[in-house]
Amino acid sequence: MRAATEDWFARRTWARPPWTAAGLTVAKAGRTVSVVLPALDEEATVGGVVAAVRPLLGTLVDEIVVVDSGSTDATAARARAAGARVVARDAVLPGVPVRAGKGEVLWRSLAATSGDLVVFLDSDLVDLGPDFVVDLLGPLLTVDGVALVKGFYHRPLRMSDHDAARTGGGRVTELTARPALAALRPELAGVVQPLGGEYAATRELLESLPFAAGYGVEIGLLLDTHRERGLDAIAQVDLGVRKHRHRSLRALGATAAEVLDAVVRRCVPGHPGADPLTQFVPVDGDWLPDEQAVATTDRPPLATLRATGS
Ligand SMILES: O=c1ccn([C@@H]2O[C@H](COP(=O)(O)OP(=O)(O)O)[C@@H](O)[C@H]2O)c(=O)[nH]1
Numbered sequence: 266m267r268a269a270t271e272d273w274f275a276r277r278t279w280a281r282p283p284w285t286a287a288g289l290t291v292a293k294a295g296r297t298v299s300v301v302l303p304a305l306d307e308e309a310t311v312g313g314v315v316a317a318v319r320p321l322l323g324t325l326v327d328e329i330v331v332v333d334s335g336s337t338d339a340t341a342a343r344a345r346a347a348g349a350r351v352v353a354r355d356a357v358l359p360g361v362p363v364r365a366g367k368g369e370v371l372w373r374s375l376a377a378t379s380g381d382l383v384v385f386l387d388s389d390l391v392d393l394g395p396d397f398v399v400d401l402l403g404p405l406l407t408v409d410g411v412a413l414v415k416g417f418y419h420r421p422l423r424m425s426d427h428d429a430a431r432t433g434g435g436r437v438t439e440l441t442a443r444p445a446l447a448a449l450r451p452e453l454a455g456v457v458q459p460l461g462g463e464y465a466a467t468r469e470l471l472e473s474l475p476f477a478a479g480y481g482v483e484i485g486l487l488l489d490t491h492r493e494r495g496l497d498a499i500a501q502v503d504l505g506v507r508k509h510r511h512r513s514l515r516a517l518g519a520t521a522a523e524v525l526d527a528v529v530r531r532c533v534p535g536h537p538g539a540d541p542l543t544q545f546v547p548v549d550g551d552w553l554p555d556e557q558a559v560a561t562t563d564r565p566p567l568a569t570l571r572a573t574g575s
Pocket residue numbers: 302303304305306307333334365366367370386387388389462509510511512520
């Protein structure tokens with residue numbers, strides 16, 4: 266790592282987060298907290314994630330909101346039963362036609378919530394406790410100048426219940442995001458989990474930044490926060506172990522394409538955005554091309570929409 270990044274790592278990384286929910290509730294000092302879960306067909310896990318945060322509701326956390334991304338299963342019912350407020354993505358900013366993708370629902374979540382601080386958690390997590398939220402809020406509530414806090418963790422790759430692996434997860438992180446940052450934004454080489462879906466930020470920051478529509482949203486926010494606010498506005502906390510549902514390598518190919526697109530559009534001036542991704546599938550002895558759309562558009566900062574009243 267470069268010397269400045271090493272310095273940042275030493276100052277802005279908490280390997281053993283010291284905060285407690287009670288202590289941070291006092292530290293809120295009038296500020297409010299929204300916990301947001303983006304969810305697309307997560308009926309099996311969304312209730313457990315909401316239940317993990319539920320004990321904090323009314324003290325450290327002021328609202329738990331699941332933004333439904335067009336689920337066709339029982340996601341909304343399970344989330345509501347666990348104690349979350351559920352908002353359909355098309356019910357937010359109804360005058361703005363909906364686009365597909367994770368970034369789209371995170372962007373819309375800002376218009377569906379009111380917290381001064383926003384915590385994002387994926388809805389496919391398993392075995393998490395309330396500490397994820399407490400630890401992500403710690404630097405935001407107690408360290409001046411921090412606007413974005415990323416979680417990091419061991420990432421076991423469990424493709425079946427029998428897997429005992431403790432590592433191997435974060436495939437797009439290791440094979441696309443980390444190398445891309447090394448090549449195009451090495452100042453961010455100290456961020457352990459640049460793609461992690463567990464992070465917290467001030468509303469003021471989030472509403473001032475564009476949101477990449479698809480899976481490029483996390484790397485886009487990280488790059489834009491660094492560009493607009495500098496490295497010291499970013500912090501990271503060790504959340505222990507992160508277990509979640511793993512998608513196929515083919516699906517992660519399209520994710521990687523959106524991650525790389527978000528990086529290149531931000532780091533290579535004038536780049537027009539990626540073409541659709543052509544993958545190949547074996548059919549009766551032939552390899553047939555299969556094209557995947559790559560989300561290459563950003564939603565504008567929500568603050569600009571509010572300013573123009575659109
Ligand atoms: O169009 C989308 C894609 C994903 N997600 C949610 O975003 C989180 C992360 O997505 P996923 O698990 O597919 O990403 P991975 O962790 O596998 O890269 C999960 O809660 C998904 O339900 C969503 O709300 N809308």
